[in-house]
Amino acid sequence: MTMLPAPTTKKLGLVIDLDICVGCHACAVACKEWNDGGQFGPLPDESPYGKEPLGVWFNRVHSFEIEPAQKNASAMTVHFPRSCLHCETPDCVTVCPTGASYKRAEDGIVLVDEDKCIGCKLCSWACPYGAREYSEQRGVMQKCTLCVDRIYNESFDEIDRQPACVAACPTRARHFGDLGNENSAVSKLVAQRGGYDLMPEMGYKRPRRDGGSSTTSSSAAAEEKMDFSTASPLLRWIDKVLSR
Amino acid sequence: MHPALSVIFFTVISGCGYGLLFLLSLILLMQPALLPRSEIVTLLALGALASVAGLIASTFHLGQPQRAWRAFSQWRSSWLSREGVAATASFLPVGALLIAQWQQTDAMPVRISALALMLLAAITVYCTAQIYASLKTIRAWHNVYVAPGYLLLGLIGGASWLLAWHCAFDDGCPDIALGSRGLDWLVILLCIASALLKLAYWRYIDTQPLPASIESATGLGRYGAVRSVEAPHSEENYLTREMGFALARKHAARLRRIVLLLLAPLPIALLVIAMLMRSNAEVAALGAAFAVTLGLFVERWLFFAEAKHVVMLYYAPRGERA
Known part of the structure; x- marks a missing residue:
């Protein structure tokens, strides 16, 4: 059912402290490892050892440089792990024509039922955060499950019942918990560290990260770089004809 | 896209x-x-x-x-x-x-x-x-021009083919039969309306900024201007291939002129010839239908290829404002 459930009381999610993240990609690798070999199922790559490996990752760690607005302030580099926010009002769920995408009423986790997915890719278009990636091999959309096969897994010791990315983080920048409960450790952390939504103007609602003092900024638009060396012959021909 | x-x-x-x-x-x-x-x-x-x-x-x-x-x-x-x-x-x-x-x-x-x-x-x-x-994530699609555009362009496509088949059906089309009932005039009007609507649409998408910025996408705008220094992976991925298509934007101006030519001046000229010729008008009417259809293909290709998705902000070397 792709209708959203009534607002859930339990809102499981991740909180990532960008002041602490060192950009080591351990979360991304642990995620890939768990979901490739774990109980959830394969997360295969196309030609993983070939020239152009391509495959689904639920975590991708970007690095950004910040040019400070104030004079004489030093520049910053911030590592930014990007993954599903399990939004409260996710468009990726409602656009799904088959009912494969759904948001769980019991804990707010957004999942894809890979047995129902037809691979139309519309949900990935609806997501502003790039949380959904399509698998060519499996012909279906894949996304972060918040390690739903770990967090409720009673065969695990309690301490291991958390997402693989959180368990793997060597600096403890990543935290997992119930953001619907004001008294949970993650909610307190969000309040303490000034957590904020990503792209709040898009209206998908989710507290997640932290910040500090505030200044506004501006930057110039750049020319789009284009590399046609890897494009298909048809596109290269179209480019040639239109470039005349 | x-x-x-x-x-x-x-x-x-x-x-x-x-x-x-x-x-x-x-x-x-x-x-x-x-x-x-x-x-x-x-x-x-x-x-x-x-x-x-x-x-x-x-x-x-x-x-x-x-x-x-x-x-x-x-x-x-x-x-x-x-x-x-x-x-x-x-x-x-x-x-x-x-x-x-x-x-x-x-x-x-x-x-x-x-x-x-x-x-x-x-x-x-x-x-x-x-x-x-x-789709709120794609400014070029999430606007009031899109629904009228699809309806009008579907109508012009259907109308041009209806006219062409009707002419062909009436064997030589002695009086462009439906001509007297206004179908040819309707096609001409729809051609003009389609071209005007596309012009308004392009004008709109050219002036609209992306619905978010790299600063709001990372929440780091409070510190200053943000730009990507390192992408997560050295290779392409599904997101950059699916959402990062840029060929059409490089050639947008030329492709838009092609769309306009195929949607309005060319079919209108052919239809005027058809109206004047009276005999063998179906050839000109068929030509108009083909021109419109080809125009629709280029238009639709541009509709997808020109559209920017906000997720590409995370990959933009410099905070893109569009």
Whole structure:
């Protein structure tokens, strides 16, 4: 059912402290490892050892440089792990024509039922955060499950019942918990560290990260770089004809 | 956005099919006995065939096409699902009209079926448009020009083919038969309206900023201007391939001129020739229909390829403002 459930009381999610993240990609690798070999199922790559490996990752760690607005302030580099926010009002769920995408009423986790997915890719278009990636091999959309096969897994010791990315983080920048409960450790952390939504103007609602003092900024638009060396012959021909 | 050829084919061809069925229904609703039966049957079959061909093509880009039937289930929330339901439902009045022609029934059942087909054809194309217009992540799609654009371009496609087939059907087209009833003028008007609407649309998308910025996407704007120094992986991924398509934006100005030429001046000139020629007018009318259809293909390709997705902000070397 792709209708959203009534607002859930339990809102499981991740909180990532960008002041602490060192950009080591351990979360991304642990995620890939768990979901490739774990109980959830394969997360295969196309030609993983070939020239152009391509495959689904639920975590991708970007690095950004910040040019400070104030004079004489030093520049910053911030590592930014990007993954599903399990939004409260996710468009990726409602656009799904088959009912494969759904948001769980019991804990707010957004999942894809890979047995129902037809691979139309519309949900990935609806997501502003790039949380959904399509698998060519499996012909279906894949996304972060918040390690739903770990967090409720009673065969695990309690301490291991958390997402693989959180368990793997060597600096403890990543935290997992119930953001619907004001008294949970993650909610307190969000309040303490000034957590904020990503792209709040898009209206998908989710507290997640932290910040500090505030200044506004501006930057110039750049020319789009284009590399046609890897494009298909048809596109290269179209480019040639239109470039005349 | 990466333009999937199957989706472009689907939206153009089934749009033309529903446009044709809409206009044919309008004629049947107003004057059930105007066109000869054989022509009505041919046009109904043609419209339905175009719609079916488009729907089948649309399954080609699916990862699991054998499960496509599941797409009928989520009409309560999904425009894609609604589109599938409306498209399939529209074959009921098509069938009813075919039976009515065969049984030579009274005008009333024909009128009722024609009205139902008009509504369902319009609803189907509207749902197609809403699939794109409902995506907040893509500024070029999430605006008021998209739904009228799909409806109008479906109509011009259908109208130009209806006119061409009608001329061809009347064997040499002694008086462009429908010419006296205004169909050729309708096509010319639709050509002008389509070109104007596309111009307004392009003007709009050129001036609109992306719905978010790299600063808000990372929440780091409070510290200063943000730019990417390192992407997560050295290779391309699904996101950069699907959402980061840039070929059309490089050639946008030229491709837009091609669209305008094929949608307005060329078909209008051909139709004026058809109106003046009177004999062999079907050649010019067919030429106009082909020009319009080709224009629709380029237009639809641009519609996808020009559209920027906000997720590319995370990959932009410099905070892109669009």
